[in-house]
Amino acid sequence: MIWITAVCIVAIIAAVIVFRPKEAPAQIAYDKLPRLGDANAPVKVVELGDYKCPSCKYFSQTIEPQLKKDYIDKGQVALYFSNFVFIGPDSNTAALAAQSIYHQNNDAFWKFYDVVYKNQGDEKVQWATPQFLVDLAKKEKLPVDYDLLLKDITTKKYQNEIDEHNEFARKNQVNSTPTLFINGKKLDNSMDYNAIKAAIDKAGKGE
Template sequence: MKKNTANKASYKEQRKLEAQKQQRTTRRLIWITVIFIVAIIAAVIIFQPKAAPVEIAYDTMPSLGAANAPVKIVELGDYKCPSCQYFSQQLEPQIKKDYIDKGLASFHFMNFTIIGPDSNTAALAGQSVFHQNNDAYWKFYDALYKNQGDEKVQWATPQFLVDLAKKENLPIDYDKLMLDITSKKYQNEVDAHNAFARKNQVNSTPTLFINGKKFDNSMDYNSIKAAIDKAVKGE
Protein backbone atom coordinates (compact mmCIF):
# COMPACT_ATOMS: atom_id res chain seq x y z
CA MET A 1 0.00 0.00 0.00
CA LYS A 2 2.84 2.34 0.85
CA LYS A 3 4.49 1.47 -2.46
CA ASN A 4 1.36 2.43 -4.44
CA THR A 5 1.09 5.72 -2.54
CA ALA A 6 4.74 6.49 -3.31
CA ASN A 7 4.20 5.68 -7.00
CA LYS A 8 1.20 7.98 -7.14
CA ALA A 9 3.17 10.81 -5.51
CA SER A 10 6.04 10.29 -7.95
CA TYR A 11 3.62 10.29 -10.89
CA LYS A 12 1.99 13.53 -9.73
CA GLU A 13 5.40 15.18 -9.31
CA GLN A 14 6.41 14.07 -12.77
CA ARG A 15 3.20 15.46 -14.28
CA LYS A 16 3.78 18.72 -12.39
CA LEU A 17 7.31 19.02 -13.74
CA GLU A 18 6.13 18.28 -17.27
CA ALA A 19 3.40 20.91 -16.96
CA GLN A 20 5.91 23.48 -15.72
CA LYS A 21 8.23 22.61 -18.60
CA GLN A 22 5.36 22.98 -21.07
CA GLN A 23 4.48 26.39 -19.59
CA ARG A 24 8.06 27.57 -19.94
CA THR A 25 8.13 26.38 -23.54
CA THR A 26 4.82 28.11 -24.28
CA ARG A 27 6.04 31.39 -22.73
CA ARG A 28 9.23 31.22 -24.81
CA LEU A 29 7.20 30.67 -27.98
CA ILE A 30 4.93 33.61 -27.10
CA TRP A 31 7.90 35.92 -26.50
CA ILE A 32 9.59 34.78 -29.71
CA THR A 33 6.36 35.45 -31.62
CA VAL A 34 5.94 38.90 -30.03
CA ILE A 35 9.56 39.84 -30.80
CA PHE A 36 9.16 38.60 -34.38
CA ILE A 37 5.98 40.66 -34.89
CA VAL A 38 7.56 43.78 -33.36
CA ALA A 39 10.60 43.33 -35.63
CA ILE A 40 8.36 43.07 -38.70
CA ILE A 41 6.42 46.22 -37.71
CA ALA A 42 9.67 48.11 -37.08
CA ALA A 43 11.04 47.01 -40.45
CA VAL A 44 7.88 48.16 -42.21
CA ILE A 45 8.04 51.56 -40.49
CA ILE A 46 11.76 52.02 -41.17
CA PHE A 47 11.87 50.77 -44.75
CA GLN A 48 8.49 51.80 -46.10
CA PRO A 49 8.84 54.26 -48.97
CA LYS A 50 8.26 57.87 -47.99
CA ALA A 51 5.30 59.60 -49.60
CA ALA A 52 6.42 61.66 -52.56
CA PRO A 53 5.71 65.40 -52.40
CA VAL A 54 2.54 66.37 -54.25
CA GLU A 55 2.77 68.63 -57.25
CA ILE A 56 1.50 72.16 -56.64
CA ALA A 57 1.20 74.97 -59.18
CA TYR A 58 2.61 77.69 -56.94
CA ASP A 59 2.55 80.33 -59.65
CA THR A 60 -1.25 80.13 -59.89
CA MET A 61 -1.80 81.18 -56.26
CA PRO A 62 -1.27 84.34 -54.20
CA SER A 63 2.36 84.39 -53.10
CA LEU A 64 4.65 86.13 -50.63
CA GLY A 65 8.42 86.02 -50.96
CA ALA A 66 10.93 85.06 -53.59
CA ALA A 67 9.72 82.69 -56.29
CA ASN A 68 13.04 80.82 -56.14
CA ALA A 69 13.01 80.36 -52.35
CA PRO A 70 14.12 76.82 -51.40
CA VAL A 71 11.05 76.21 -49.25
CA LYS A 72 7.51 76.68 -50.49
CA ILE A 73 4.70 76.80 -47.94
CA VAL A 74 1.03 76.57 -48.87
CA GLU A 75 -1.77 77.36 -46.43
CA LEU A 76 -5.13 75.75 -47.11
CA GLY A 77 -7.59 77.98 -45.35
CA ASP A 78 -11.14 79.24 -45.06
CA TYR A 79 -11.69 82.97 -44.47
CA LYS A 80 -14.50 82.12 -42.02
CA CYS A 81 -12.39 79.70 -39.97
CA PRO A 82 -11.47 81.03 -36.47
CA SER A 83 -8.34 78.88 -36.37
CA CYS A 84 -7.27 80.36 -39.72
CA GLN A 85 -7.79 83.81 -38.22
CA TYR A 86 -5.43 82.89 -35.39
CA PHE A 87 -2.92 81.49 -37.87
CA SER A 88 -3.02 84.63 -40.03
CA GLN A 89 -2.57 86.98 -37.09
CA GLN A 90 -0.17 85.05 -34.88
CA LEU A 91 1.75 82.46 -36.88
CA GLU A 92 1.98 83.71 -40.46
CA PRO A 93 3.75 86.93 -39.33
CA GLN A 94 6.36 84.79 -37.55
CA ILE A 95 6.89 82.66 -40.63
CA LYS A 96 7.25 85.85 -42.66
CA LYS A 97 9.82 87.31 -40.26
CA ASP A 98 11.89 84.15 -39.81
CA TYR A 99 11.81 82.73 -43.33
CA ILE A 100 9.99 84.71 -46.02
CA ASP A 101 11.75 88.03 -45.41
CA LYS A 102 15.11 86.19 -45.37
CA GLY A 103 14.52 84.57 -48.76
CA LEU A 104 14.33 81.08 -47.27
CA ALA A 105 10.66 80.46 -47.99
CA SER A 106 7.76 81.64 -50.09
CA PHE A 107 4.20 81.52 -48.80
CA HIS A 108 1.06 80.75 -50.80
CA PHE A 109 -2.67 80.53 -50.12
CA MET A 110 -5.15 77.96 -51.36
CA ASN A 111 -8.87 77.95 -50.54
CA PHE A 112 -10.57 75.11 -48.69
CA THR A 113 -14.14 76.29 -48.22
CA ILE A 114 -15.58 74.12 -45.43
CA ILE A 115 -17.47 76.48 -43.09
CA GLY A 116 -20.46 77.81 -45.02
CA PRO A 117 -21.78 79.12 -48.35
CA ASP A 118 -20.14 82.50 -47.87
CA SER A 119 -16.78 80.79 -47.42
CA ASN A 120 -17.04 80.31 -51.17
CA THR A 121 -18.08 83.94 -51.69
CA ALA A 122 -15.04 85.14 -49.74
CA ALA A 123 -12.83 82.78 -51.74
CA LEU A 124 -14.17 84.22 -55.00
CA ALA A 125 -13.35 87.72 -53.74
CA GLY A 126 -9.85 86.67 -52.74
CA GLN A 127 -9.19 85.16 -56.16
CA SER A 128 -10.45 88.32 -57.87
CA VAL A 129 -8.19 90.57 -55.80
CA PHE A 130 -5.24 88.25 -56.42
CA HIS A 131 -5.73 88.31 -60.18
CA GLN A 132 -5.87 92.09 -60.13
CA ASN A 133 -2.93 92.65 -57.78
CA ASN A 134 -0.94 90.04 -55.86
CA ASP A 135 0.36 92.56 -53.31
CA ALA A 136 -3.15 93.91 -52.71
CA TYR A 137 -4.31 90.35 -52.09
CA TRP A 138 -2.21 90.10 -48.93
CA LYS A 139 -3.71 93.29 -47.54
CA PHE A 140 -7.12 91.81 -48.29
CA TYR A 141 -6.10 88.52 -46.64
CA ASP A 142 -5.18 90.38 -43.45
CA ALA A 143 -8.29 92.56 -43.55
CA LEU A 144 -10.63 89.59 -44.04
CA TYR A 145 -9.31 87.84 -40.97
CA LYS A 146 -9.19 90.99 -38.85
CA ASN A 147 -12.84 91.68 -39.76
CA GLN A 148 -13.98 88.07 -39.57
CA GLY A 149 -17.55 87.57 -38.40
CA ASP A 150 -19.14 84.70 -36.51
CA GLU A 151 -18.59 81.42 -38.35
CA LYS A 152 -22.28 80.55 -37.86
CA VAL A 153 -23.46 83.74 -39.55
CA GLN A 154 -23.30 84.49 -43.29
CA TRP A 155 -21.38 87.75 -43.13
CA ALA A 156 -19.11 87.47 -46.20
CA THR A 157 -21.56 88.95 -48.69
CA PRO A 158 -20.43 90.49 -51.99
CA GLN A 159 -21.21 93.99 -50.71
CA PHE A 160 -19.32 93.44 -47.45
CA LEU A 161 -16.29 92.16 -49.35
CA VAL A 162 -16.25 95.05 -51.82
CA ASP A 163 -16.75 97.58 -49.02
CA LEU A 164 -13.85 96.02 -47.13
CA ALA A 165 -11.60 96.34 -50.19
CA LYS A 166 -12.57 100.00 -50.46
CA LYS A 167 -12.00 100.56 -46.74
CA GLU A 168 -8.48 99.15 -47.13
CA ASN A 169 -7.98 101.39 -50.18
CA LEU A 170 -6.79 98.47 -52.27
CA PRO A 171 -5.38 99.52 -55.67
CA ILE A 172 -7.89 97.46 -57.65
CA ASP A 173 -11.04 97.95 -59.72
CA TYR A 174 -13.93 97.65 -57.23
CA ASP A 175 -16.59 97.28 -59.92
CA LYS A 176 -14.63 94.39 -61.39
CA LEU A 177 -14.33 92.84 -57.94
CA MET A 178 -18.11 92.95 -57.49
CA LEU A 179 -18.69 91.51 -60.96
CA ASP A 180 -16.12 88.76 -60.42
CA ILE A 181 -17.81 87.75 -57.16
CA THR A 182 -21.40 87.80 -58.41
CA SER A 183 -20.59 86.09 -61.72
CA LYS A 184 -18.40 83.54 -59.92
CA LYS A 185 -15.66 84.19 -62.44
CA TYR A 186 -13.05 82.21 -60.53
CA GLN A 187 -15.28 79.40 -59.29
CA ASN A 188 -13.24 76.90 -61.32
CA GLU A 189 -10.12 77.89 -59.37
CA VAL A 190 -11.88 77.59 -56.01
CA ASP A 191 -13.26 74.20 -57.05
CA ALA A 192 -9.77 73.07 -58.05
CA HIS A 193 -8.43 74.12 -54.64
CA ASN A 194 -11.16 72.14 -52.87
CA ALA A 195 -10.51 69.13 -55.08
CA PHE A 196 -6.81 69.29 -54.20
CA ALA A 197 -7.68 69.33 -50.50
CA ARG A 198 -9.99 66.33 -50.77
CA LYS A 199 -7.57 64.36 -52.93
CA ASN A 200 -4.81 64.84 -50.36
CA GLN A 201 -6.94 63.99 -47.31
CA VAL A 202 -7.04 67.50 -45.87
CA ASN A 203 -9.63 67.41 -43.11
CA SER A 204 -9.29 70.77 -41.38
CA THR A 205 -8.15 74.35 -41.79
CA PRO A 206 -5.57 75.65 -41.63
CA THR A 207 -3.45 72.85 -43.08
CA LEU A 208 0.02 73.51 -44.45
CA PHE A 209 1.97 71.87 -47.24
CA ILE A 210 5.72 72.38 -46.91
CA ASN A 211 7.56 71.61 -50.15
CA GLY A 212 4.63 69.50 -51.21
CA LYS A 213 4.39 67.49 -47.98
CA LYS A 214 1.28 67.78 -45.85
CA PHE A 215 1.90 69.16 -42.38
CA ASP A 216 -1.04 68.84 -39.99
CA ASN A 217 0.24 70.50 -36.80
CA SER A 218 -0.38 73.97 -38.20
CA MET A 219 -1.30 75.67 -34.93
CA ASP A 220 2.04 75.19 -33.14
CA TYR A 221 4.84 77.46 -34.27
CA ASN A 222 7.65 75.36 -32.80
CA SER A 223 6.46 72.37 -34.84
CA ILE A 224 6.08 74.51 -37.96
CA LYS A 225 9.57 75.95 -37.46
CA ALA A 226 11.10 72.49 -37.05
CA ALA A 227 9.44 71.31 -40.27
CA ILE A 228 10.58 74.37 -42.21
CA ASP A 229 14.12 74.04 -40.85
CA LYS A 230 14.21 70.44 -42.12
CA ALA A 231 12.98 71.58 -45.52
CA VAL A 232 15.62 74.31 -45.66
CA LYS A 233 18.24 71.60 -45.16
CA GLY A 234 16.69 69.56 -47.96
CA GLU A 235 15.45 66.81 -45.67
Protein backbone atom coordinates (compact mmCIF):
# COMPACT_ATOMS: atom_id res chain seq x y z
CA MET A 1 0.00 0.00 0.00
CA ILE A 2 2.86 2.35 0.87
CA TRP A 3 4.51 1.59 -2.48
CA ILE A 4 1.24 2.16 -4.38
CA THR A 5 0.66 5.44 -2.52
CA ALA A 6 4.19 6.61 -3.36
CA VAL A 7 3.66 5.78 -7.03
CA CYS A 8 0.38 7.72 -7.03
CA ILE A 9 2.02 10.78 -5.45
CA VAL A 10 4.79 10.72 -8.06
CA ALA A 11 2.18 10.38 -10.82
CA ILE A 12 0.23 13.35 -9.46
CA ILE A 13 3.37 15.51 -9.27
CA ALA A 14 4.30 14.54 -12.84
CA ALA A 15 0.80 15.39 -14.04
CA VAL A 16 0.94 18.80 -12.38
CA ILE A 17 4.26 19.55 -14.07
CA VAL A 18 3.08 18.35 -17.50
CA PHE A 19 -0.30 20.06 -17.45
CA ARG A 20 0.74 23.23 -15.61
CA PRO A 21 -0.27 26.25 -17.72
CA LYS A 22 2.63 27.94 -19.45
CA GLU A 23 3.53 31.36 -18.14
CA ALA A 24 2.02 34.00 -20.40
CA PRO A 25 4.48 36.30 -22.19
CA ALA A 26 4.88 39.75 -20.67
CA GLN A 27 2.73 42.43 -22.28
CA ILE A 28 5.08 44.91 -23.97
CA ALA A 29 4.13 48.07 -25.87
CA TYR A 30 6.76 47.67 -28.56
CA ASP A 31 5.54 50.71 -30.50
CA LYS A 32 6.52 52.95 -27.56
CA LEU A 33 10.14 51.78 -27.39
CA PRO A 34 13.24 52.59 -29.46
CA ARG A 35 13.66 49.94 -32.15
CA LEU A 36 16.63 48.65 -34.09
CA GLY A 37 15.55 46.53 -37.06
CA ASP A 38 12.35 45.64 -38.87
CA ALA A 39 9.17 46.18 -36.86
CA ASN A 40 7.73 43.11 -38.59
CA ALA A 41 10.58 40.83 -37.51
CA PRO A 42 9.19 37.57 -36.08
CA VAL A 43 11.34 37.78 -32.97
CA LYS A 44 11.29 40.83 -30.74
CA VAL A 45 14.08 41.23 -28.20
CA VAL A 46 13.76 43.86 -25.47
CA GLU A 47 16.82 44.88 -23.48
CA LEU A 48 16.24 46.37 -20.04
CA GLY A 49 19.28 48.43 -19.18
CA ASP A 50 20.88 51.17 -17.12
CA TYR A 51 23.35 53.48 -18.87
CA LYS A 52 25.66 53.35 -15.84
CA CYS A 53 25.73 49.55 -15.76
CA PRO A 54 29.14 48.06 -16.74
CA SER A 55 27.49 44.83 -17.89
CA CYS A 56 25.18 46.84 -20.13
CA LYS A 57 28.27 48.45 -21.64
CA TYR A 58 29.59 44.97 -22.43
CA PHE A 59 26.24 44.03 -23.95
CA SER A 60 26.18 47.15 -26.16
CA GLN A 61 29.74 46.71 -27.38
CA THR A 62 29.93 42.93 -27.71
CA ILE A 63 26.54 41.22 -27.84
CA GLU A 64 24.44 43.86 -29.64
CA PRO A 65 26.81 43.94 -32.67
CA GLN A 66 26.61 40.14 -32.88
CA LEU A 67 22.81 40.27 -32.73
CA LYS A 68 22.83 42.89 -35.47
CA LYS A 69 25.04 40.80 -37.73
CA ASP A 70 23.39 37.43 -37.09
CA TYR A 71 19.73 38.41 -36.87
CA ILE A 72 18.77 42.10 -37.02
CA ASP A 73 20.34 42.88 -40.40
CA LYS A 74 18.63 39.77 -41.81
CA GLY A 75 15.19 40.92 -40.68
CA GLN A 76 14.81 38.06 -38.23
CA VAL A 77 15.02 40.09 -35.00
CA ALA A 78 14.06 43.59 -33.89
CA LEU A 79 15.87 44.90 -30.82
CA TYR A 80 14.12 47.29 -28.43
CA PHE A 81 15.37 49.17 -25.39
CA SER A 82 13.58 49.81 -22.10
CA ASN A 83 15.04 51.61 -19.09
CA PHE A 84 15.60 50.03 -15.71
CA VAL A 85 17.40 52.72 -13.72
CA PHE A 86 18.73 51.82 -10.30
CA ILE A 87 22.47 52.50 -10.01
CA GLY A 88 22.42 56.23 -9.25
CA PRO A 89 20.52 59.50 -9.77
CA ASP A 90 22.34 60.13 -13.02
CA SER A 91 21.13 56.78 -14.35
CA ASN A 92 17.79 58.56 -14.54
CA THR A 93 19.39 61.65 -16.10
CA ALA A 94 20.91 59.54 -18.87
CA ALA A 95 17.57 57.85 -19.41
CA LEU A 96 15.86 61.24 -19.73
CA ALA A 97 18.39 62.23 -22.40
CA ALA A 98 17.93 58.99 -24.28
CA GLN A 99 14.14 59.28 -24.24
CA SER A 100 14.34 62.83 -25.57
CA ILE A 101 16.60 61.74 -28.42
CA TYR A 102 14.35 58.77 -29.18
CA HIS A 103 11.31 61.02 -29.51
CA GLN A 104 13.25 63.30 -31.84
CA ASN A 105 14.89 60.60 -33.97
CA ASN A 106 14.78 56.82 -33.47
CA ASP A 107 17.96 56.25 -35.49
CA ALA A 108 19.81 58.90 -33.47
CA PHE A 109 18.78 57.05 -30.31
CA TRP A 110 20.87 54.02 -31.27
CA LYS A 111 23.89 56.19 -32.02
CA PHE A 112 23.44 57.80 -28.61
CA TYR A 113 23.04 54.34 -27.05
CA ASP A 114 26.44 53.36 -28.47
CA VAL A 115 28.27 56.55 -27.59
CA VAL A 116 26.99 56.76 -24.01
CA TYR A 117 28.30 53.30 -23.27
CA LYS A 118 31.61 54.04 -25.01
CA ASN A 119 31.99 57.10 -22.75
CA GLN A 120 30.60 55.46 -19.62
CA GLY A 121 32.18 56.68 -16.40
CA ASP A 122 32.65 54.94 -13.07
CA GLU A 123 29.34 53.65 -11.74
CA LYS A 124 30.17 55.12 -8.32
CA VAL A 125 30.61 58.62 -9.75
CA GLN A 126 27.80 60.90 -10.97
CA TRP A 127 29.14 61.58 -14.46
CA ALA A 128 25.93 61.60 -16.55
CA THR A 129 25.07 65.28 -16.06
CA PRO A 130 22.72 67.11 -18.43
CA GLN A 131 25.54 69.16 -19.94
CA PHE A 132 27.80 66.12 -20.39
CA LEU A 133 25.04 64.27 -22.22
CA VAL A 134 24.18 67.22 -24.47
CA ASP A 135 27.87 67.80 -25.23
CA LEU A 136 28.18 64.12 -26.12
CA ALA A 137 25.28 64.41 -28.56
CA LYS A 138 26.89 67.50 -30.10
CA LYS A 139 30.29 65.81 -30.38
CA GLU A 140 28.69 62.91 -32.26
CA LYS A 141 26.72 65.40 -34.39
CA LEU A 142 23.47 63.60 -33.69
CA PRO A 143 20.63 64.98 -35.86
CA VAL A 144 18.57 66.35 -32.97
CA ASP A 145 17.72 69.74 -31.45
CA TYR A 146 20.33 70.19 -28.71
CA ASP A 147 18.48 73.00 -26.95
CA LEU A 148 15.36 70.86 -26.84
CA LEU A 149 17.41 67.94 -25.56
CA LEU A 150 18.75 70.00 -22.65
CA LYS A 151 15.28 71.33 -21.90
CA ASP A 152 13.76 67.84 -21.95
CA ILE A 153 16.40 66.60 -19.51
CA THR A 154 16.13 69.47 -17.04
CA THR A 155 12.32 69.52 -17.06
CA LYS A 156 12.17 65.72 -16.89
CA LYS A 157 9.74 65.70 -19.79
CA TYR A 158 9.77 61.94 -20.24
CA GLN A 159 9.99 60.92 -16.58
CA ASN A 160 6.58 59.25 -16.81
CA GLU A 161 7.88 56.92 -19.50
CA ILE A 162 10.92 55.98 -17.44
CA ASP A 163 8.66 55.34 -14.46
CA GLU A 164 6.55 53.03 -16.62
CA HIS A 165 9.67 51.16 -17.74
CA ASN A 166 10.78 50.74 -14.13
CA GLU A 167 7.35 49.52 -13.12
CA PHE A 168 7.45 46.93 -15.91
CA ALA A 169 10.81 45.72 -14.59
CA ARG A 170 9.53 45.42 -11.03
CA LYS A 171 6.31 43.73 -12.11
CA ASN A 172 8.29 41.12 -14.02
CA GLN A 173 10.82 40.47 -11.24
CA VAL A 174 13.79 41.97 -13.07
CA ASN A 175 16.65 42.40 -10.60
CA SER A 176 19.68 43.00 -12.80
CA THR A 177 20.75 44.62 -16.04
CA PRO A 178 20.93 43.83 -18.80
CA THR A 179 17.88 41.58 -18.82
CA LEU A 180 16.35 40.43 -22.08
CA PHE A 181 12.78 39.55 -22.95
CA ILE A 182 12.45 37.49 -26.12
CA ASN A 183 8.93 37.58 -27.53
CA GLY A 184 7.80 38.54 -24.04
CA LYS A 185 9.65 35.74 -22.21
CA LYS A 186 12.36 36.71 -19.74
CA LEU A 187 15.75 35.16 -20.42
CA ASP A 188 17.60 33.96 -17.34
CA ASN A 189 21.10 34.50 -18.73
CA SER A 190 21.21 37.66 -20.81
CA MET A 191 25.02 37.80 -20.93
CA ASP A 192 25.54 34.41 -22.62
CA TYR A 193 25.33 34.85 -26.39
CA ASN A 194 24.82 31.12 -26.96
CA ALA A 195 21.83 31.18 -24.60
CA ILE A 196 20.48 34.25 -26.38
CA LYS A 197 20.85 32.60 -29.78
CA ALA A 198 19.14 29.43 -28.57
CA ALA A 199 16.21 31.45 -27.18
CA ILE A 200 15.90 33.48 -30.40
CA ASP A 201 15.98 30.37 -32.57
CA LYS A 202 13.34 28.76 -30.39
CA ALA A 203 11.14 31.85 -30.53
CA GLY A 204 11.58 31.98 -34.29
CA LYS A 205 9.99 28.53 -34.47
CA GLY A 206 7.04 29.74 -32.42
CA GLU A 207 8.06 27.82 -29.32
